[in-house]
Amino acid sequence: MTHVSLTAIGNFVSHQFNKRSTSEQPATATVTFNNLGVPVSTEFDDIYFNNENGLAESRYVFLQHNDLPTRWQTSLHSTFRIAETGFGTGLNFLACWQLFRQTAPAHQRLHYVSFEKYPLQKADLERALGAFPELAELAHALLDAYPAAQTGCHRMQFDNNRVVVDLWFGDIHEQLPNWLPNAKNTIDAWFLDGFAPDKNPQMWQPNVYQAMAHSCRNSGTFATFTAAGAVRRDLTEAGFEVTKSKGFGRKREMLRGTIQKKANAASPPSETVTVIGGGIAAACLAWSLTQRGHPVQLITSGIADGASGNAQGAVYPLLHAELSPLSQFYVSAFDHARQFYQSNCPDLWHATGVIHLAFNAIREQRQHKIADSGCYAPELVTSLTATQTQTMWEPLPALPALFYPNSGWLPPQRLVEQILRNCGERLTIMEVSPITEISKTSNSNWQVETSASERFEASTLIVAAGANTSQLLAQWRIETQNVRGQVTQVAANDVSATCPMVVCYKGYFTPAINNNGELTHCVGATYNREFKSESYQDIEAADTEENLLTLQDNLAQPWTHELRAVNNRASLRNTTRDHLPACGWLTDNLGVLSGLGSRGFTSAPLCAELLVSQWLGEPQPLAEPLIKRLAPQRLQADSA
Numbered sequence: 001m002t003h004v005s006l007t008a009i010g011n012f013v014s015h016q017f018n019k020r021s022t023s024e025q026p027a028t029a030t031v032t033f034n035n036l037g038v039p040v041s042t043e044f045d046d047i048y049f050n051n052e053n054g055l056a057e058s059r060y061v062f063l064q065h066n067d068l069p070t071r072w073q074t075s076l077h078s079t080f081r082i083a084e085t086g087f088g089t090g091l092n093f094l095a096c097w098q099l100f101r102q103t104a105p106a107h108q109r110l111h112y113v114s115f116e117k118y119p120l121q122k123a124d125l126e127r128a129l130g131a132f133p134e135l136a137e138l139a140h141a142l143l144d145a146y147p148a149a150q151t152g153c154h155r156m157q158f159d160n161n162r163v164v165v166d167l168w169f170g171d172i173h174e175q176l177p178n179w180l181p182n183a184k185n186t187i188d189a190w191f192l193d194g195f196a197p198d199k200n201p202q203m204w205q206p207n208v209y210q211a212m213a214h215s216c217r218n219s220g221t222f223a224t225f226t227a228a229g230a231v232r233r234d235l236t237e238a239g240f241e242v243t244k245s246k247g248f249g250r251k252r253e254m255l256r257g258t259i260q261k262k263a264n265a266a267s268p269p270s271e272t273v274t275v276i277g278g279g280i281a282a283a284c285l286a287w288s289l290t291q292r293g294h295p296v297q298l299i300t301s302g303i304a305d306g307a308s309g310n311a312q313g314a315v316y317p318l319l320h321a322e323l324s325p326l327s328q329f330y331v332s333a334f335d336h337a338r339q340f341y342q343s344n345c346p347d348l349w350h351a352t353g354v355i356h357l358a359f360n361a362i363r364e365q366r367q368h369k370i371a372d373s374g375c376y377a378p379e380l381v382t383s384l385t386a387t388q389t390q391t392m393w394e395p396l397p398a399l400p401a402l403f404y405p406n407s408g409w410l411p412p413q414r415l416v417e418q419i420l421r422n423c424g425e426r427l428t429i430m431e432v433s434p435i436t437e438i439s440k441t442s443n444s445n446w447q448v449e450t451s452a453s454e455r456f457e458a459s460t461l462i463v464a465a466g467a468n469t470s471q472l473l474a475q476w477r478i479e480t481q482n483v484r485g486q487v488t489q490v491a492a493n494d495v496s497a498t499c500p501m502v503v504c505y506k507g508y509f510t511p512a513i514n515n516n517g518e519l520t521h522c523v524g525a526t527y528n529r530e531f532k533s534e535s536y537q538d539i540e541a542a543d544t545e546e547n548l549l550t551l552q553d554n555l556a557q558p559w560t561h562e563l564r565a566v567n568n569r570a571s572l573r574n575t576t577r578d579h580l581p582a583c584g585w586l587t588d589n590l591g592v593l594s595g596l597g598s599r600g601f602t603s604a605p606l607c608a609e610l611l612v613s614q615w616l617g618e619p620q621p622l623a624e625p626l627i628k629r630l631a632p633q634r635l636q637a638d639s640a
């Protein structure tokens with residue numbers, strides 16, 4: 001049997017273009033390159049950066065006139081935050097990141113937030129940034145992480161999470177209300193970019209300046225290349241003290257300004273956080289906290305011993321035919337997860353693509369709706385005809401399918417262990433007998449008690465105990481449902497061993513891995529709401545048979561009949577009634593991350609970032625309405 005190479009798959013997919021008809025999705029930028037190689041926007045008939053020296057202008061206008069790098073040396077805060085109107089090619093960001101690497105104190109972090117109405121296509125970004133060889137390494141990292149053109153926030157992390165970028169796609173006027181409620185008094189410097197005010201009057205509006213003022217910390221600054229009178233007046237009106245400076249190159253003038261507010265307190269000293277759990281949720285939390293300088297005490301019955309302990313798991317977004325809150329969440333979560341695994345565990349992340357076969361008429365109809373919705377960028381999901389499915393890998397059945405080109409698989413157990421190792425010395429792991437009780441102490445801390453009567457006190461506690469979370473938080477009456485799942489490992493045969501991607505149908509089938517010298521695949525997984533809680537880990541022969549029969553029935557290919565089961569594993573998914581995670585704070589020092597259902601490896605990295613950002617009062621990586629949707633309080637017994 002032959003199969004197409006992954007390069008061929010990449011090329012093939014880049015030529016699939018889904019309809020983008022909804023006004024909810026950002027149109028990508030239409031860009032041409034002038035004879036100096038500078039990108040020009042067709043929408044605005046303006047250049048993205050200076051014809052003579054874009055990098056020098058970026059440094060002069062935005063870095064120098066916000067007093068960088070001096071302020072990095074003197075900042076009272078452990079994280080310096082910059083916000084920008086118009087990400088464009090990312091040149092300002094790259095110039096800033098380069099300077100930050102070169103000059104900022106080692107303990108400091110950079111958080112860069114940028115809004116972009118017309119995301120550049122990756123190829124245009126690559127060509128535009130190719131003009132700056134000294135930024136090549138950083139540009140390469142940005143290109144690897146660059147998200148699909150989907151409305152909403154895309155959090156990217158670089159330099160071991162020392163540099164965080166929140167890229168908000170969509171019109172700034174529409175995205176500010178999603179961002180600002182959680183970003184007041186957090187920003188140190190604004191890069192007020194955007195095409196010239198006379199070419200883009202829609203963006204240069206007082207509400208943007210007011211949002212800039214509200215979001216600034218005391219002594220926050222802005223710089224902009226323009227000296228337009230209306231911009232100057234409106235920024236003054238918003239509260240900035242505005243001054244004119246000499247413009248870059250032949251430009252006469254530009255503006256800079258400062259805002260005075262009530263003084264901010266310096267960043268508090270790093271506090272230890274206690275996390276209950278040893279699965280992907282707890283590992284991602286430990287990572288997000290330790291990278292911000294907080295010691296973490298992880299208390300758990302085991303590491304990757306629950307749902308996160310399988311040999312292989314698929315990572316791809318859960319999408320509806322409309323941009324429901326669920327789809328919006330998974331779009332952001334998926335792009336973040338993909339980037340998180342690629343940069344933190346590159347050896348364990350396999351971006352093979354995931355193909356989802358339309359194995360029956362209902363599924364086919366549902367997939368058509370998703371493909372035709374115009375809601376999703378082709379980098380995220382694209383549709384395949386029956387013939388195209390077989391071009392992907394000939395032993396697949398001739399069925400139409402959805403293809404998720406940037407998705408893939410990872411080995412959950414090894415990944416959890418790796419993330420915990422990456423946390424370094426700030427992480428302490430305590431394997432204990434099962435925790436039986438969480439209670440409040442007289443000084444408003446939390447006491448955690450195990451079945452062996454060991455006691456731990458926590459000033460801040462996060463419960464990420466998967467299937468046992470609701471039970472541990474019984475007094476909060478959070479209703480989740482546990483669903484038993486059994487996954488079967490099968491020995492590969494000559495045909496199956498060539499499978500280049502994750503194949504989903506009613507179940508899923510993963511590419512082969514080397515398992516102690518034997519090539520095996522994971523065939524998953526059963527879904528049982530009814531099970532005996534004392535024996536759910538026992539292997540059921542009927543479930544093994546069900547996994548194999550579903551594969552054989554849905555694919556109807558001879559090679560599926562020759563697969564032999566060599567191992568099984570059963571564990572519990574913790575699910576919610578709306579299929580969204582439970583992620584948020586029950587009190588100011590008691591957090592929850594659970595309810596990750598069947599997609600924990602897609603959702604956990606972003607949920608951990610959200611929870612930690614909430615706790616620290618940082619700008620958050622999701623739109624405010626979505627954050628509310630994830631709050632665990634929605635699942636309280638009397639809240640339905």
Ligand SMILES: Cc1cc2nc3c(=O)[nH]c(=O)nc-3n(C[C@H](O)[C@H](O)[C@H](O)COP(=O)(O)OP(=O)(O)OC[C@H]3O[C@@H](n4cnc5c(N)ncnc54)[C@H](O)[C@@H]3O)c2cc1C
Nearest residue numbers: 278279280281301306307308314435466468485599600601
């Ligand atoms: C069969 C099956 C297949 C799956 N396939 C995929 C897939 O392909 N892709 C995907 O993204 N997701 C998949 N999932 C879902 C995914 O595995 C889960 O969403 C994810 O692992 C949940 O992680 P968690 O950290 O919340 O919980 P868990 O991994 O279950 O971790 C909970 C942790 O808490 C600890 N703990 C629990 N109770 C206590 C207590 N009382 N005291 C002390 N410690 C305690 C446990 O020891 C454990 O370490 C699958 C799930 C199953 C069951």
Ligand SMILES: C[S@@+](CC[C@H](N)C(=O)[O-])C[C@H]1O[C@@H](n2cnc3c(N)ncnc32)[C@H](O)[C@@H]1O
Nearest residue numbers: 086087088089090091092116117171172194195
């Ligand atoms: C001059 S370019 C920015 C250059 C960019 N800072 C860089 O480093 O390449 C202006 C950017 O603002 C974006 N933009 C224009 N109007 C916008 C709006 N209303 N909301 C968000 N972005 C907008 C444009 O699409 C464009 O990418």
